Structure formats: C-alpha cells, structure tokens
Amino acid sequence: MKTIFAKSVPGRGAFCIESDAPKAADMLPAGLLRKEEPGLPQCSELDVVRHFTGLSKLNYSVDANFYPLGSCTMKYNPKFTEYVAALPGFARLHPMLAQLGGAAGCTQGALQCMYEAENMLCELTGMKAFTLQPMAGANGEFVGVKLIAAYHKAKGRDRKKMLIPDAAHGTNPASAALAGFETINLESRHGMVDPEAIIEAIRKHGEDVAGLMMTCPNTLGLMEVHLPRIVAELRKIDALLYYDGANMNAIMGKMRVGDVGFDVVHLNVHKTLSTPHGGGGPGAGPVGVSECLLPFLPAPRVRKREDGSYFLDYDVPQSIGYMGPFYGSFGVMVKALAYMLRLGGEGLTRASKYAVLNANYLKKKLENTLDIPYADRLCAHEFVASAPQETRALDIAKALLDRGFHAPTIYFPLIVHECIMAEPTETESKETLDSFVQALEEIMLQAKSDPQALLDAPVTLPARRMDETGAARNMILTEDMA
Secondary structure (H helix, E strand, O other): OOOOOOOOOOOOOOOOOOOOOOOHHHHOOHHHOOOOOOOOOOOOHHHHHHHHHHHHHHOOOOOOOOOOEOOOOOOOOOOHHHHHHOOHHHHOOOOOOOOOOOOOOOOHHHHHHHHHHHHHHHHHHOOOEEEOOOOOHHHHHHHHHHHHHHHHHHOOOOOOEEEEEOOOOOHHHHHHHHOOOEEEEEOEEOOEEOHHHHHHHHHHHHHHEEEEEEOOOOOOOOOOOOHHHHHHHHHHOOOEEEEEEOOHHHOOOOOOOOOOOOOEEEEOHHHHOOOOOOOOOOOOOOEEEOHHHHHHOOOOEEEEOOOOOEEEEOOOOOOOOOOOOEOEOHHHHHHHHHHHHHHHHHHHHHHHHHHHHHHHHHHHHOOOOOEOOOOOOOOOOOEEEEOOOOOOHHHHHHHHHHOOOOOOEEOOOOOOOOEEEEOOOOOOOHHHHHHHHHHHHHHHHHHHHOHHHHHHOOOOOOOOOOOHHHHHHOOOOOOOOO
C-alpha cells in the first residue's frame, strides 16, 4: 500500500470552505510563522478518504480480533463506559475549573467521581488512600518508588538500592533507576522470588535497601507462595514492598494487596477496569499507599467537607509534588468508576475467576503442542510456554498472523527459553480459545512437514517479515519526496 506522500500529485488538492475565523498567519507572531511550505502531500479529497479508509481496514483491534498478549491484558471492554465518559458534564469540563474554585460548583460532580473512585480502589486493594494523577502504569511505578524514597528521606536515610526480581516487568528497573535507585537483580527459584536471595541481598547491602518491587501473581503467571516470609524479612530493615498492578486481573475480590503486606501499589486501570489498552491511547496508573506513605502523596488530593461538598486540597507539606498534568486521566477514571459501579464486588471477583479459568483452560489445551514450564501448577490469568525444539517463538508468532491472530508476547520474560507468554483475558469465549489452539496445532504440524513455510510467514499481510535489526541501525525518519 502506497503512503499518502507517494500518492501526492503537485497542484492537486481538495475543496476548502472559506471561513471568517481568524487565520493562523494573523494570530501568530511573525517569528513563529513558517518561511516555507510544510511539504504536506497534495491529494484530492477522494484520494485522502480512500487512503485513510484503506488504512482503517488494516487496523487490528480487539473489537475485531483476539489478542493473546501476555501481561498486556488486551481484553474487550464494554462500550457503556465510553458513553458515560463522553457525557457533556464530564467531557466538556475545562481542567482548570476546579483549580479556579469550581465556577459556581460545576465541578462538584467531577470531584465526586474522583473521590468515589479513590474510595473504591482502596476497598479493592486494601490501601489507605490513592492518588489518581499518574497517567499510565510506568508513570505509576515512578510515583510509587518516589514515595518510597520520600519515606526513607523523612527518616533521615539515604537508601539507594531497590530489589527487583529477574522476572519483573521491564519498566520496574527503569522506573527505579529514573527515581535515583540502583537496582539489585534477584534470581528466581522454581519460578518465584527466592526468600534466600532477598536475605543474601540484605546481608550484602545492609540497610541500604529501600524496598522490593514485585507482583503476585508474577510475570510467569504463578502465585508467590513465599510472600509472608518476604514481607517479614523486609520489615526487619524497614524496607517497603511495592506491588506492580499489571496482574490485578487475576486477584480482584480474592486478594487485597494491602492486607498481605504491600506498602504501595499502582493499578493499570486502563487494562483492568475498562479502557481500551494499547496503540498509545489514554491510560491511567493510580497509586495506592499504606498508612506510612500517606503524608507523601502527590498534591492536590480530593477531599470532602462536612457539608458534603468536595474540594482540592493543596495543603500536603510533605508531598512529593505534582506528578501529572491537571488531575490525571480524568476520562479514564470515569470509565473505571462506571465499570466498578456496574460490576460491583461480585462482578469484579467473577471477572478475575474467568480470567484465571480461561488461562488454565488454554494452558491445558496446549500442553501437547507447546513446551509448558511449571505445568504442574495452576497458573493465574496468564502463563508462559516455550517453543518446541527446532522451532522459534518468533516464527510461531509470525505464522499466527497469517491465521488472523495477533501474536502473543514473545521472548519475555527472558528467564524462559524461547518464551511465548499468553493471556486470554476474562472476556474471550471458549470457541475463540479453541480456534487459537487449533491454529497453533496447525502451525506445529507445518513446522514438521514444511519448515520453510514457517520461516516465510507471514505471507498474507501487506508487509512481509521486517528487517528489524536493519531498521534500528539505519533509521529513515523522513519521506523521500524525490
């Protein structure tokens, strides 16, 4: 398919309706105006419409297809939450209104939504309070580790070490490093965090350990059975425990992270609580804290007066500061609130049960097709597999594209050889999962009968297999108009 630039013909254009509105050239200072034409493609209206309509047909979306991506939770989300967030009372509010005093109370409904969303997230996780400012999961991680740093600083400590398991999400060490910590890698044992490795790290680094970042279930889809001992060892040196909420889909209504000893948690509500995830779209990563971290939460915080009205409280003297534009992704939090209200506690618990059921069903069905490590244990909402001998995870993923499936996550986590990581989510039907299993069975048979066909995949898509290494080494960032 040609790019819109390749379809450009000099002098060709579309009809432009004249307007009485001020033109940019009349409003901007002369120094900001372009000296030359911007070099945009010159196409007719019909060419433009057909081009972008054609692109839309190539889009792969969860509304049309199955995403078995592990750790990314590309589930179908109900459309009623989109309707709620688009209501004029939410969508047309200017974000500065609350800061300016609410303009005759017109932000009270929005503030109430934020207040109630925070309370519901506290109930869901067992935390004491939340900030809704972080704009995505990684932003939430950064806020979480900054809170841990503030806690130790307030106690007169300068702790610089953060413990991170080798199966952690890649953003965990990145967020810790960005917050000024040195990361200490913990090797897994039998697919889980090894308490002995934590004890050894504490013995080696003494009281320079600020905390541990982990999730439960972990990235391999396994519940951490040593959690009580891990918490006890960290408490001995007053180090804090951070929960990566990317795997929250597995435990809603079954385990509250605050009850089992975690001090800070971020939630990917754009995954778990109803906002379409991926494609660079809007996200939100609210962060919850235990009692010891309350003084350091970002300001402002939504408070409720005795008369029932709501306001933004900026009087947080030990706050780590302003961590997101305005008050976070407000529309995303409206969707999360609507989702929680619609499902209720029982419905959220059922969603997690279905997520775990689907993952275990898929894992069991694939036991004779892929190599499944840790097959002797139930998985949570996701599981890992290895490509069988003489095949590669990359080739299996490319072959799935030819069969209409998005590829699962591959080569992550790195501790599993030729890793294929799948998460069917709670919203997929048995029929969809069975068709995915059938596709993988066909691929593995093809790997034996016609291995070259597997290496050639995909053959049905507009673009064939890319030279990703070459693209990284020789990046072409502009269109050649010659």
